[in-house]
Amino acid sequence: MPEQPYIQGNGEFGLEVVGESFYREEIAAVAQNRADERAWVYCTATLVPEDTNPHDTEAVGVFIAGSKVGHLSREHARIYRGLTWARNPSSSPALVDAVITNGMHIGGKxxxxxxxxxxxxxxxxxxxxxxxxxxxxxxxxxxxxKEKDGKWSAVVWLPARRHELHKHMECMSWTTENWDTVNVYVLNRQGIGLGFKLLGTPKPFWLSTFGETEPQISLDLIEPRVGLLSLQPD
Known part of the structure; x- marks a missing residue:
């Protein structure tokens, strides 16, 4: 039996699976996140060529813990078929590192x-x-x-790759009267809108800790998709 190939990544987790919304229960079984918390789970995915797929004979299914969780896009399925199975057509499905994020179930949504x-x-x-x-x-x-020496910090997942973020990784906080949290965002590359959410904190905690004044916020890379978020009361 051929050895199962393992595809080495670079830590950027740069390719999103498509069709996840059809497999929410299967993904939730792996993620096991609380309803009010976003998932953040590292795991191993299996890429399976689906030669008999009635919709696309070039399709590549993505499986985690034995359950299907989606597909590669049509474009990427063809790219990776050429790079992986074309070298060894008889090889078994390939393994690759994966990360599961998001997936909250809150407020009836x-x-x-x-x-x-x-x-x-x-x-x-x-x-x-x-x-x-x-x-x-x-x-x-x-x-x-968590607080240390007057500075508050947390290790956070970065929802986008470095080149998609603001060049200085500038961050900001935002809330509305209707929200019960104050959220911290890292701006996108263009600096337009709120950007990407990094963290949400209960509004009473935020106000008692930082008051009405925006704290000094910084974000430093730890890994390609992981950062250290630091907040210093102004």
């Missing part, structure tokens, strides 16, 4: 999960390497701020 794969544009197959996530590693997608 179920938000979709996001499944992203650590697939670089030129994958290297390395069957001999140990799998990075043999079992899911679950982190809190809604991390709590």
């Amino acid at each position: 179920a938000y979709s999960y996001t499944v992203e794969l650590d697939l670089p544009s030129s994958p290297a197959l390395a069957s001999a390497l140990p799998i990075k996530y043999p079992s899911p590693i679950r982190r809190n997608g809604e991390p709590k701020l």
Whole structure:
């Protein structure tokens, strides 16, 4: 039996799976996040060529923990078929690192999960390497701020890759009268709108800690998609 190839990534998790909304229950079974918290789970996904798919014989299904969670897009299915199985058509399905995020179920609304794969544009197959996530590693997608020496900080998931963020990774807080949280966002590359949500904190905690004045907010990369968010009362 051929050895199962393992595709080495670069930590950017730059390829989003499509069709996740059709597999919410299957993804939730892996994520196991609380309804009021976003998921943040590292795991291993299996890419399975679906030669008999009635809609697209070039399709590539994505499976996690034995359950289907979506597909590669038509474009990426063809790219990775050429890069992976064309080299060894008899090989078994390929493994790749994956991350599951989002997926809150709050206020009567179920938000979709996001499944992203650590697939670089030129994958290297390395069957001999140990799998990075043999079992899911679950982190809190809604991390709590912790105080040290007058500064508050939290390790956060970055919803976008570095080149999609503001060049200085500028951040801001935002809330409305109707929200019960104050959220912190990192601006997008264009600096338009709120950008990408990093963290939400209960409004009473925020006001008692930072008051009505915007704190000094900074974001530093720890990993390609993980940052250290720091807030200093002004």
